[in-house]
Amino acid sequence: MGAVAFVIIAGIAVGSALGLAFKRNAIHAALFLVVNLGAVAVLYLTLGAQFLAVAQIAVYAGAIMVLFLFAIFVLIPGKEETGPDPRRSYRILALPVGGALLAPLAIVLAAAPRGPAPPAAAPDGVESIARLLFTDYLFPFEVTSVLLLAAMVGVLLLSRRREG
Amino acid sequence: MVPESWYLTLSAVLFAIGVVGVIVRRNPLVI
Numbered sequence: 001m002g003a004v005a006f007v008i009i010a011g012i013a014v015g016s017a018l019g020l021a022f023k024r025n026a027i028h029a030a031l032f033l034v035v036n037l038g039a040v041a042v043l044y045l046t047l048g049a050q051f052l053a054v055a056q057i058a059v060y061a062g063a064i065m066v067l068f069l070f071a072i073f074v075l076i077p078g079k080e081e082t083g084p085d086p087r088r089s090y091r092i093l094a095l096p097v098g099g100a101l102l103a104p105l106a107i108v109l110a111a112a113p114r115g116p117a118p119p120a121a122a123p124d125g126v127e128s129i130a131r132l133l134f135t136d137y138l139f140p141f142e143v144t145s146v147l148l149l150a151a152m153v154g155v156l157l158l159s160r161r162r163e164g
Numbered sequence: 165m166v167p168e169s170w171y172l173t174l175s176a177v178l179f180a181i182g183v184v185g186v187i188v189r190r191n192p193l194v195i
Contacts (some may be wrong), residue, residue, distance in 0.1 A: 010170075014181070020181075040178075046174060098179070098186070102179055109172040112172050113167075
């Protein structure tokens, strides 16, 4: 039963990823990305990572995808990719770089145990994450908030209309 | 239970599709 569910979810994830990569219409591609993110969130659930699944839905499939769709609607409404590619030479670099990034994953895959995946590390995952975030990792957490604040101030400065 | 290697294989496939997407797409926003 678990294997059947995995195959179905994996099929949805791969199919939506292919749709994202090959659909010419940017809006359709973005909607395929929403499906893909949802499928990956379900896979997180099957691994017992409830917090990660909820964060995936709320942050990526929710907030960031709304931002993406908004940007697509504003910048390229319904426009398809046509004409010559101005950055073709740079794009060829994606293949070796992608291969280099894929190599560690292949090594991990070769060394992975063949048995079933272990259940979640802790039975109370969300509580453990919250406790760690506000105790052992409080300083990095606060540094991240300062970083986000700096980004917000930067956006405000960059988007401010020039006066005079 | 699903073997751990299945998850790793799926992640590798999704990553490879992403690399292909970067190569074939022209729109920087989509990339």
